[in-house]
Amino acid sequence: MSVVVRTIARLLLPWVLAFGGYVIMHGHLTPGGGFQGGAVVASAVALVVIAFGAEGLKGQKNLFSFLEDLGAIAFVALAFLGIGSTFFRNVLAGGGGLFGTPVPFGPNPGWLNTGGTLPLMNWAVGLKVLAGLGSVVLLLALFGGKEDG
Amino acid sequence: MIGELSFGVAALAMVCFTFASMIRLAIGPTAADRAVALDTVNTLVVATMVLLGVAFGQVVLVDVAIVYALLSFVGTLYIARYLGGGL
Amino acid sequence: MGNFAFLAAMLLVGIGLWALVSRRNLIKLAIGLSIIQSGVNLFLVSLGYVRGGVAPIYTYAPPGVPMVLPTPQALTLTAIVIGLATTALMLAFIVVIYRHRGTLDAGKIRELKG
Amino acid sequence: MNIMVHAPILAIAVPLLGAFALPLFAKVHRNLRDLWGAAVAGFTAAMAVALAVQAFTSGIQVYTLGAPSPTDTVVAGGFPIRIMLVVDALSAFMGLITTVLGLASLVYAWRFLREDQGKTLALTLFFLLWAGIYGLEYTGDMFNFFVFLEITSIAACALVGYRTWESRPPEAAFKTMALYTLGGLLVLLAVGILYGEYGALNIAYLSSKIRGALVDKVALGLLLGGLLMKAGTVPAHMWAPDAYGEAPAQAAIVLVGNTQASLYGLWRVLFTLFGGALFAPQVGWLVVALGTLTLLVAVLMAVIQVDLTRLIAYGAVSQIGYMLLGVGVGLTVLSGRPEFGLVAIRGGVFHMLNDAATVGLLFLAAGAVYRAVGSKDLRALGGLGHDLKWTGGFFLLGALALAGVPPLNGFASKILIYQSSFQLSPILAAIAVLGSILLLAVFVRAFQGAFLGPRLTKAEPAPLSMLVAMGALAVLVIALGLVPGFFLEHLVNPAADALWRGRDLYLAAVLGG
Amino acid sequence: MRWLRLGALLLVVGFLLGTAVWLRPFGSPTAFEMDDYFLKNAQVEAGANNVVTSVVFDYRGFDTLGEATVLLCAVVGVAFILRRVKP
Amino acid sequence: MNVLIYVFLAIGATFNGLGAVALLRFPDVYTRLHGATKCTTFGSIFSILAVVIYGFAKGGGEGGTLAVHALIALVFLLLTNPTGSHALARGAHRGGIRPFRAVVDRLEERK
Amino acid sequence: MGLVTGQGYWTPLIWLALAAGVTALAWLFWSRGRRTYKAGTEQDMPFLSGERLPEGVHVGSHHLYWGFVEGLKPILDRLVGFHSGVVVDYVAWTVVLLAIALVVVLT
Amino acid sequence: MCKAAEWALTAAFSLAIYLLLVLWTGSFGLWSPAEFIAGLVLAALAGLVAGRLLWERGGFRMLQPHRWLLFLFYILGPFFWAMAKANLDVAYRVITGRIRPGIVRFNPGLQTDLGRTLLANSITLTPGTLTVDVDDATGDFYVHWINVTAEDPKPEQVCGAFPTWARRIAE
Amino acid sequence: MxxxxxxxxxxxxxxxxxxxxxxxLKDLLAAVIALAASSLLLSLAFYLLQxxxxxxxxxxxxxxxxxxIYVLAIRKTRRREEG
Structure with a gap:
């Protein structure tokens, strides 16, 4: 693409990343969450692919698959955290501690350190989704490329 | 304070314009015309979403517009690049 | 006409089915399935709507207003990602089929018949 | 922590975890990956078997995900809000079938898959598919059922496209994928309709609420359409020969398990969700008619096949017809509950087990043939019995069993179906017997064409791990044939009872009281 | 054949539209005790302001696990289908 | 304040409508892009500015969040919209679409 | 070990005993057969409808049941026509199945 | 050294964006420690990812504050005015349908990527002009002009004082 | 109303x-564009449904x-729907 698109893509990249992080991190307070934020960040990958070409990201395929497995394992591990009572039990919520600040009922401005395992799961799913969707775009873009048979 | 309804009326106008753009999307002779119509629809929908965020009285809804403004750009770029024969 | 959202969703499903049975192009097939997916998603979300309700988010929510039902939204969220996954895999198959056959016409891709 | 309490979820979550971690282990070392896979598979199988023992001996197992305790199924007010896994005798029975097929597939895949053809990814997909089938069978929630349906669809289709360097497998995979996606969407639509009417997703709770309005009937129709398609019933069975025929052998037998899980979902919908009696006669007749049509059409198509795996695939589709016939007869007479209805359901359910073992054995043998010769075309094969003695023997055994030759297991379940369907209508029994006879002819032809005659090509015998997998299934086939009463009494009867009059127990286990 | 498939299509779509009409009125659910429970208790039980998130990750977390699995399936499947092999 | 919001909303709606009309009336891709980009961007700026004014006037956490997020949406629009148009025009030209009744086409001459 | 089918009774052991008896009978017949049989002469040539087959030819399986397939040709041709290999047709058949299910359920 | 600087600057940029987003969230708003720590972590990651791409070959020219002020002034002043004129112009042409289109070339003599981008986007949003292509090597601008008055125009004829502004801001 | x-x-x-x-539409790229527009408006519909x-x-x-991914797939195959 032309210099205009490349420059704008460059400029937009921190915005997209910060906004995707915001969407993931505030998933339990505002609309959004792991999937949506992951999709936003994955579209950053798509942006880089379209603006700078897929060849530059060729070496990152392994990284993406690693991150995806990591996210999936983290998600299952967080689900296993509650197996003392049951699988998927939200053991951290409401009990004090880092993510366990209790929330009163009714409209409120929201605090980041609530929600028990939910923010952590958001992160795990976000990691997984961004790596997964990013690598889908990357794989489709790289298929049939120059060296590829 | 101003009534939220006026924002709703403005949003209604935007949706009507979106509909008008959809006509170009349907009849546009070339794919490029349709892509232009898509771009217009994107912008209009972003404006609609911001206005409706006020009209519904929920600030958290504005986040959707931001995502929208960001991501429709990516779609447009893909279409434009394909039109130009790159990719 | 009261149920216009349900009607629109079902019409979307109908348009998708029409695409499936009347077009003979593989990518059109994928597009038709995407449209059905959209219709089903729209149907699910419409099920949760409560007249005059606000989004089920307590951050800065206007007090004293009913909220729409959250479960259909959660289901739709899942369904959307599933739809994307399906679409991606189908397009990958289409690309591979095109590489082997050089065509996207469903009427010509019939090595497996009988 | 009592591990047995958590057995239902461990049987699903552990293979999922195994699949997630498999690529990471593969990056470290191949042997580590194999070790991890074996450990995960062993643990999963142990959990499934233990769960089955528990379900058969001490009744329905309920596991509520995320609740303070696994048995906290309902909140104050008497309605369930969380996803739960409900394992009754039928689910446990299906779990056993899945376990057998999965283990056989894994052992077979050990040497069947080649490293340079993407073994790690194939194993990952296999574990995902396996876990998905378990989830399909154990879940007690409609939307969760849909999610697992999609998992199995996607994983199965990806596995069907294993041989991407050939032109036929991607085509088969795409066709399967299109139909599976459509079926899944129909199921989702039905789930949406049910949710809209009753505001719930739990099968038991929905079942206690459903009153048979027009909208419910549309939902039932959509569920029937989606699940019958996924099971491979005749007007929409065309994906099955393609997918079975082009999939590698180790994937084909898990696909058999997948199909049977869809059938299980159909039984669950018809007998538990819709209360069985509600629409029983005409829906039962629909299932019977489609089953009869399926077995006839599939067998007739099998007569003219020249591709070995495709021929077996048509045979497998015809077996689906027998299962539909058996359970359909039971469904038709469910409201009156005469004795032969239960016998028919037993026959249908028993046939699922027999079909899994037999068709699995046949597919594995055909896979060994393909590996040895590199061709599946019956016109080019011949005389393989000289080199592949064991494989030929296993193939013959499976063929005879599938055709229902008396001492083997196929006959044991088919006779139940014949006799009970005879009491409903003699024509059904006649068509069923005709189907069996034609099937025998088909498989005689296949065996003669592939294994008998002078030696045409030099074939390399199957390696040990593949023979072990086939041997295990062969032992199962012989055991099921020689002592059918034992299996019937301890495995099939509880499962059939769960269909026949187990709905009240199911509802009581979930909703309490 | 052509008429058969057209007739079947019209029949199915007709039934679906009939369902849409005969379903409960849009905007006023009749059975919502489960959702009511979520709206009342999710904030206290799961500690999240966004009820949808608490449904997605807590009450129906298993669905989300399945969905993540579907995504992994699709990604592994795409990598599997588009992989380079030497037959 | 109220008057300002009304005026801004009216300007925004007018220019957005103008963009839609331009999209329908102009003869070819490039001229349509002219209308679509300029008018809708300008109109959206005013619409969003109305929201921003409303948010700041409302004050408090809610209004502030509204205003800032609307501003961020505006920034994204200003960054992406002309770039998208430029990419589309470039793609269209490379794809072989010639400007309608062009008196001069230097880009074509370059090739 | 056996199983009750509602009208009858089936156990494979009886069948096995019967099979053993038949085998014994067959062996009896075989043992009293012609003594002049010699392996390797033309006596063990395959006999197929009176045709003398050349050595080393395999009767392909697709040649079996030729008459049967010919007789059923109208039906089989129509069935093969249904399995047309076009994915759109398959989807259409699924829709037809769905329509059938809906009609049956709603009656 | 340069890499570390890029990383740090990108991280700071991302942190600023993040804090802008959460300005009024929570009971403490911007100064909630939780938000701040989360923003730091996020910014570090974003810097790691975007740091390589954000900066144009080690040019930290845009860090000088007077350029920001100029940019702000430019956006609010001449640019906004030109944009308003542009819209009236388009309105006029929509109503009358009087157009004389063409693609012209001119060279404003800008060197940096950012300057070219700024000028291109300004041109796109202002009267009667639309950037179609920018030549990477020579810096030629190809502009679709809706009312061609000169076939080989000077930059001033097409876009007024914008090149000067772009040079002042970005070079 | x-x-x-x-x-x-x-x-x-x-x-x-x-x-x-x-x-x-027969042109697959145009079809994808229309699908994108439909999807965008669907998103607005979800927004309206709260x-x-x-x-x-x-x-x-x-x-x-x-x-x-649709555009990438079309890029790897062909743009016109034949027949």
């Missing part, structure tokens, strides 16, 4: 129109990523 109902019906009509156009989570997901996945 309140204001919201009118808005809602208009949006849904837009979605239906986009979907119908996507099926109708489902911002779903709207974000649909915008992110339907507008950007689905378009991207």
């Amino acid at each position: 309140t204001l919201w109902t009118v808005l809602h019906i208009l949006t849904l009509l837009g979605v239906l129109a986009g979907a119908a156009v996507a099926v109708w 489902a911002p989570d779903v709207a974000i997901a649909e915008a992110g996945i339907g507008a950007a990523l689905t378009t991207a």
Whole structure:
């Protein structure tokens, strides 16, 4: 693409990343969450692919698959955290501690350190989704490329 | 304070314009015309979403517009690049 | 006409089915399935709507207003990602089929018949 | 922590975890990956078997995900809000079938898959598919059922496209994928309709609420359409020969398990969700008619096949017809509950087990043939019995069993179906017997064409791990044939009872009281 | 054949539209005790302001696990289908 | 304040409508892009500015969040919209679409 | 070990005993057969409808049941026509199945 | 050294964006420690990812504050005015349908990527002009002009004082 | 017929129109563009149904990523629907 698109893509990249992080991190307070934020960040990958070409990201395929497995394992591990009572039990919520600040009922401005395992799961799913969707775009873009048979 | 309804009326106008753009999307002779119509629809929908965020009285809804403004750009770029024969 | 959202969703499903049975192009097939997916998603979300309700988010929510039902939204969220996954895999198959056959016409891709 | 309490979820979550971690282990070392896979598979199988023992001996197992305790199924007010896994005798029975097929597939895949053809990814997909089938069978929630349906669809289709360097497998995979996606969407639509009417997703709770309005009937129709398609019933069975025929052998037998899980979902919908009696006669007749049509059409198509795996695939589709016939007869007479209805359901359910073992054995043998010769075309094969003695023997055994030759297991379940369907209508029994006879002819032809005659090509015998997998299934086939009463009494009867009059127990286990 | 498939299509779509009409009125659910429970208790039980998130990750977390699995399936499947092999 | 919001909303709606009309009336891709980009961007700026004014006037956490997020949406629009148009025009030209009744086409001459 | 089918009774052991008896009978017949049989002469040539087959030819399986397939040709041709290999047709058949299910359920 | 600087600057940029987003969230708003720590972590990651791409070959020219002020002034002043004129112009042409289109070339003599981008986007949003292509090597601008008055125009004829502004801001 | 109902019906009509156009057009790229527009309006419909989570997901996945992978797939195959 032309210099205009490349420059704008460059400029937009921190915005997209910060906004995707915001969407993931505030998933339990505002609309959004792991999937949506992951999709936003994955579209950053798509942006880089379209603006700078897929060849530059060729070496990152392994990284993406690693991150995806990591996210999936983290998600299952967080689900296993509650197996003392049951699988998927939200053991951290409401009990004090880092993510366990209790929330009163009714409209409120929201605090980041609530929600028990939910923010952590958001992160795990976000990691997984961004790596997964990013690598889908990357794989489709790289298929049939120059060296590829 | 101003009534939220006026924002709703403005949003209604935007949706009507979106509909008008959809006509170009349907009849546009070339794919490029349709892509232009898509771009217009994107912008209009972003404006609609911001206005409706006020009209519904929920600030958290504005986040959707931001995502929208960001991501429709990516779609447009893909279409434009394909039109130009790159990719 | 009261149920216009349900009607629109079902019409979307109908348009998708029409695409499936009347077009003979593989990518059109994928597009038709995407449209059905959209219709089903729209149907699910419409099920949760409560007249005059606000989004089920307590951050800065206007007090004293009913909220729409959250479960259909959660289901739709899942369904959307599933739809994307399906679409991606189908397009990958289409690309591979095109590489082997050089065509996207469903009427010509019939090595497996009988 | 009592591990047995958590057995239902461990049987699903552990293979999922195994699949997630498999690529990471593969990056470290191949042997580590194999070790991890074996450990995960062993643990999963142990959990499934233990769960089955528990379900058969001490009744329905309920596991509520995320609740303070696994048995906290309902909140104050008497309605369930969380996803739960409900394992009754039928689910446990299906779990056993899945376990057998999965283990056989894994052992077979050990040497069947080649490293340079993407073994790690194939194993990952296999574990995902396996876990998905378990989830399909154990879940007690409609939307969760849909999610697992999609998992199995996607994983199965990806596995069907294993041989991407050939032109036929991607085509088969795409066709399967299109139909599976459509079926899944129909199921989702039905789930949406049910949710809209009753505001719930739990099968038991929905079942206690459903009153048979027009909208419910549309939902039932959509569920029937989606699940019958996924099971491979005749007007929409065309994906099955393609997918079975082009999939590698180790994937084909898990696909058999997948199909049977869809059938299980159909039984669950018809007998538990819709209360069985509600629409029983005409829906039962629909299932019977489609089953009869399926077995006839599939067998007739099998007569003219020249591709070995495709021929077996048509045979497998015809077996689906027998299962539909058996359970359909039971469904038709469910409201009156005469004795032969239960016998028919037993026959249908028993046939699922027999079909899994037999068709699995046949597919594995055909896979060994393909590996040895590199061709599946019956016109080019011949005389393989000289080199592949064991494989030929296993193939013959499976063929005879599938055709229902008396001492083997196929006959044991088919006779139940014949006799009970005879009491409903003699024509059904006649068509069923005709189907069996034609099937025998088909498989005689296949065996003669592939294994008998002078030696045409030099074939390399199957390696040990593949023979072990086939041997295990062969032992199962012989055991099921020689002592059918034992299996019937301890495995099939509880499962059939769960269909026949187990709905009240199911509802009581979930909703309490 | 052509008429058969057209007739079947019209029949199915007709039934679906009939369902849409005969379903409960849009905007006023009749059975919502489960959702009511979520709206009342999710904030206290799961500690999240966004009820949808608490449904997605807590009450129906298993669905989300399945969905993540579907995504992994699709990604592994795409990598599997588009992989380079030497037959 | 109220008057300002009304005026801004009216300007925004007018220019957005103008963009839609331009999209329908102009003869070819490039001229349509002219209308679509300029008018809708300008109109959206005013619409969003109305929201921003409303948010700041409302004050408090809610209004502030509204205003800032609307501003961020505006920034994204200003960054992406002309770039998208430029990419589309470039793609269209490379794809072989010639400007309608062009008196001069230097880009074509370059090739 | 056996199983009750509602009208009858089936156990494979009886069948096995019967099979053993038949085998014994067959062996009896075989043992009293012609003594002049010699392996390797033309006596063990395959006999197929009176045709003398050349050595080393395999009767392909697709040649079996030729008459049967010919007789059923109208039906089989129509069935093969249904399995047309076009994915759109398959989807259409699924829709037809769905329509059938809906009609049956709603009656 | 340069890499570390890029990383740090990108991280700071991302942190600023993040804090802008959460300005009024929570009971403490911007100064909630939780938000701040989360923003730091996020910014570090974003810097790691975007740091390589954000900066144009080690040019930290845009860090000088007077350029920001100029940019702000430019956006609010001449640019906004030109944009308003542009819209009236388009309105006029929509109503009358009087157009004389063409693609012209001119060279404003800008060197940096950012300057070219700024000028291109300004041109796109202002009267009667639309950037179609920018030549990477020579810096030629190809502009679709809706009312061609000169076939080989000077930059001033097409876009007024914008090149000067772009040079002042970005070079 | 309140204001919201009118808005809602208009949006849904837009979605239906986009979907119908996507099926109708022979040019696959144009069909994908129409699908993207339909998806965008569907996101607006979700927004009107007070489902911002779903709207974000649909915008992110339907507008950007689905378009991207469709365009990539068309790029690897062909653009015209033959026959």
